[in-house]
Amino acid sequence: MVVPSVRPVDWQVLQVVRRLGATPQHKLAERIGRQRSTVNGAVQRLLSSGWLNRAGQAGEGRGRPAILLAVNRRVGCFAGIDIAAEELHHAVVGADGVLLDHASSRLGEDRTFEAVLNQIDLNLRGVLSRAGMEPGKLLGLWAGVNGVVDERGVVVTCASLGWHNEPLGDALGRRYGCDVLVQGGAPAMNAAAESLMGAGRDVDSLVYYHAGRGIAARFVQRGQPLAGATQRAGELGHVVVEPDGPKCACGNNGCLEAVASGPALVAAIRRLPRRDLPEAVRTLLREPDGQTAAGIVQAAFGHAARRANRPLAALFARATDHLAMGAAMAVAAYDPEVLVLGGYLFEGSPALRNGVRRTIQKMVLDWDKRSLKVVQAEVVSQDRAVGGAAEVCQGFWASPHGAPVSG
Ligand SMILES: [Zn+2]
Structure with missing residues (x-):
């Protein structure tokens, strides 16, 4: 959907109504600091173009009840698409940022770029239609993929799908005619989602520390992720x-x-004598790599924590120290209120989470003087699509659509 250029005063009115929620028309003029007739003209234009609607009445004692104005949730919408290793997650939020619907499906056998685009299209149309929307109403689109993405929205590499240099942003932008934001890398996406709706929703600053296939930290302050000069901030790995x-x-x-x-720990476990490994781990080691890395590490560490298995326990203690060093570096660099531990190493191993939590207390300067909370990640992949849709919605409202046109 092409966003019509609106007059600056119209955009101002929209912004205020969106911020305040349902608002009586007579309150707008004083809020905006414009003449009532100017504001009334803007309201008329926005009502007839469908951007505002009447959302009931507010009785205010004597006199006529005031008509409440609200942003028309259905004038347009934003979608989030999370392309995970095995699944696709879709979410749609209305023009006012309220979640309308979401859905998940397994990725098909064919994981080529074209095939995945077609599956995205099919699923997105389904979610939009259930939400009473259509592709022509999309105002913005977010797409996340577990890989490296450049600033033009090209997926440089995505190991799990076997993609190289696929122009995801352009392809989606052409298909749906709206702005597209593509983000790569689980840490960046999860950090944004944790800040918006997860463990960091009530704090100003958080570090999301990810340990899985890779290791990285991402810092979010007042909802703004810190990207750095070349998008590499927090690459502690x-x-x-x-x-x-x-x-x-x-x-x-x-x-x-x-x-x-995860892969480094699996390699270290493989180097141990087989007789030192529990049967569950030996069975997993016989399966093809990649999909079972999380399972192998979790089973091995679970066993090390429960029983005094010396080689495994030593490996576990070393991994705990190393991961705590990374976490301590992130805390020293960013001084956050909350440190969120995410990624499959932490998800499946409470003993590892607790070990890292204990160890960083000894590594971080002035631990007692900080108000740092160390918590487990709350966001799951499904939420990332919702968080992404909400992020493009926020970006839309923060951009100056009205400015280029004279009032
Ligand atoms: Zn390296």
Whole structure:
């Protein structure tokens, strides 16, 4: 949907009504600091173009009841699409940011770019139609993918789908005729979602610390993620923590990711003598890699925590120290109110979460003087689509649509 250029005063009225919720028309002029006749003209234009609607009446003692004005939820909508490793999640919010509907489905066998675009289209049309909307009403679209995305919305790499240099932003923008925001990397997406609707919804500053396939931290202050000059803020995974440690995919030796990420821990478990491993872990190690990394680490660490299995316990203690070092670096760099632990290493291993929580207290300067809370991530993939749709909605209202046109 092409957003019509509105006069600055019309946009001002819309902004105020959106911020205040249902508002009596006579309150608008004083809020905006314009003449009542100017504001009434704007209200008439917005009512006839469908951006505002009448949302009931407010009785105010004597005199005529005041008509309440509200942003018309159905004048347009925003959608969020989360392309996860095995699933697609869709969410649609109305023009006023209220969630209208959401749905999930498994990705089909064919994971090529074209095939996934077609599945997105089919599912998105379904969710839109259930919400009483249509693709022509989309005002903005958010798409998230577990991979590296450049600033033009090109998916540079997505290992789980086997994508390289796929122009996701352009393809979606052409298909739906609206602005598209593409975000890559679970840490960035989860940090935004945690701040909006998860463990960080009531605080000003949070660090989301992710430990799974990769390791990274993301900082959000007053709802704004810190991206850095080249979108690399918080890439702690490639800080060298053991100069003589194992080779990392980036070329260095002993990066945090090379010693403590999910794949690194699976490799370390594989190097242990088989007789030192519980049967459940040995069974998992025989299966193809990738899908079972989370299961292997969780089973091994669960066993190490329950029984005194020395080689596993030593591995577990080292991983705890390494992951705590990464968390301590993030806390030292950003001084957040909340540290959110997410990613499959933390999700499946309460013992690891507790170990990291205990260990960083010893590593962080002035622990007692901080008001830091260490909590578990709350957001699941389904929420990321909702969070993404809400994010483009916020971006839409924050942009100056009315400014270029003279009033
Ligand atoms: Zn590295």
